[in-house]
Amino acid sequence: MSAPDQPSPSTPSGSLLPGQRVLLGISAGIAAYKSAFLARLLVQAGCEVQVVMTEGAQAFITPLTLQALTGRAVRTSLLDPTAELGMGHIELARWADRILIAPATADLMARLAQGQADDLLTTLCLASDAEKLMAPAMNQAMWRHPATQRNAEQLRQDGWTLLGPAAGDQACGDVGPGRMLEPDDIAALMLDTGTITAADLFASERHIVITAGPTREPLDPVRYLSNHSSGKMGFALAEAARASGAQVTLITGPVDRPTPAGVTRIDVETAEQMLEVAQDIATDCDIFIGCAAVADYRAATTAEHKIKKVDGEQELTLKLVKNPDIIATISAMSDGPMVVGFAAETRDVEAYARSKLERKNLDMIVANDVSQQQLGFGSDNNAAILLWRDGNDIERQQEPTQAKSQLAHAIIARALHCLAQNQNTSSTAP
Template sequence: MLNKKILVCVTGGIAVYKTVALVSKLSQAGAEIKVIMTASAMEFVQPLTFQVMSRNDVYYDTFDEKDSRVIAHIDLADWADLIIVAPATANTIGKIANGIADDMVTSTLLATTSEVWIAPAMNVHMYENKAVIRNIQQLHEDGFRFIEPSVGFLACGYVGKGRLEEPEKIVELVKQRFLKSTKELPLLGKKVVVTAGPTRERIDPVRYISNFSSGKMGYAMAEAAVSLGADTVLISGPVDLPKPAGVEFIQVESAAEMLEAVLENFDNASMVIKSAAVADYRPKEQHTQKMKKKDGDSSIELERTTDILRTLGEQKKDQILVGFAAETNDAISYGMSKLTNKNLDYIIVNDVTDPNGGFGNDTNVVTLLTGMGNQYPFEAMEKKQLAKVLLETIVADERPISDDR
């Protein structure tokens, strides 16, 4: 990151103290850092603190022109290789989403053509407020990248999603962004949607139908997409895995919820990787009370869930659509059939009876089938390593991702 120019925009939340550490670590890594603060941010930390950490003047007043030869907020907007808003409050997110420029931070962001990353931090209920969700979605559509907040103990006393991501993780994401050439980041600026894990179809308040999917392969695919530069959306069923850094994370439970989340992100996606093990059936009736045990046998009537892959295959325009097929026999034959019938571009097939692959394992053995008739077999390897190899193979295949997505 030597001599990379990073502009850090600091807005008013208690997480400002973490941004002090972030600026220090970015500076130590060799980047040149400049800081803009809002008036609210200065209620928590004085500009002198950031001046010491960045070894540069700190900006906070649009009308305080430190160099008469330039207009400060325009000069900063043009200067930056990357802009990070951290912490980003609900107020500032709302302003950016609606084109409001009433302080130096928002004026600079409105004037820049540089890449902008937003790292929200706020109370969990604020983060889940419909207005905030709407503003974040608008910024996603406008091309802003988000560093998702983590789950934990908040300053307000609540426990939930809203903690500013740790400075170490943000620095690692920035390093990935700058330490690689554009050739090594073939998905830079592309949106990749990944589904992962199982779904649960409720029978009653205490029982459900599900499967053995651990989500490990899907989470590995999401991490691989981030490492190749993609703006990555991970839509996950219930799993016991940590959220990968750098993804937009959407938690779902049922097949219907997963379908809704995928469709909401489909139109502006470059690629969709559907690695989730979605239930094919759900109970036709969901009981509101626990079903009591009775003498003799019992049966539950099931109905089909919507086939998400088939739906996407019918609706796709120029998106790359990648499916997974977990089989117990004739894996290649069944995979080819799904590839054709569901209008996919690629399908990743694995035999879950293989001791080196399947649900829950840290390794996998797969074959990548392409719509052009190619087959790429991969021997057993760690899922994280395999995910990156698979994604690099897809990117390098004969159908490149469109430049306008």
């Protein structure tokens, strides 16, 4: 069905209103079956829904199904002789108030990020000034691949809003980020229902600050105190937080790691420098995650010149003083952010983590056993216990051994859900 001759003015961004015109794009992913439910929900909300399918999408769900649900003939071809008698693809681009692509595959994201217009759906996206949203859906490894993350960042810069993806079981048998948000969650975001669902994982207006890596506490011009932290976990958290759509600031100690796409990076050396930066930024963030392995002590005085060995003396005495407690300082701020801490322990891991959660008044803590050589510092894998406050109770979630990048998505998802719960509780309090 061709678009109306005279398109209506674009509706301002925000929640959907009855009568809004939604162009629902469906690309070639197994999640395409969910798009039928999504189309139905939007129609029930009073929207006019025009479905556009890629060629591959038709292998997963038939156009006839979508036509029956929307009452409009599905558009599938850029070179449809009937529709193009009046430049139908341009009229359709003008017709839409919003363009929503669900599912959006890695291939489609790559083509849109490069500005390609090689089928009807990508052509419409380039030709339309409508608000544009997409719900990514793909294998977890494909979603985490640097190329996909670069494309996602480019799409955000081009004005696209990314809804999700969520994490969980996938059709291929993998577990991790890449699942398309459920239709009711996407509809809730678009309709602005105010309910807390899996859509709370969408964090486009959140600012997350993360500390990472070790600190170096100088003894003299050539020596320092430090630890074995590689920064891998903190950088994985920054990448996962950015993938959720959040604005991310990464405060990192000295590590040789590339900055994740779209993340603002601030490099520091010492614990005092990290605290100064953290205090400045924490006043303007929603979640503060203290993942850095901050040195507990520093030299009382730093020698001006290299400390020399003294002949005949077998010992060297250093006077150390305690470093500031960054995570406790941030959690003590009035009207401060939600604070997530880490507890890297070698024994009694959960007991120490619970004590730290209470003692430092944290909202959530991630506990891991760094005594295991295949986990923790320097490793690509990690396992953790997530503990968080739920009213007067402390809830618990066990995360088995997995890639740090995968664990990072689970941590970010839990933190965002806790934030949404806390805000919902605050808004409904008498």
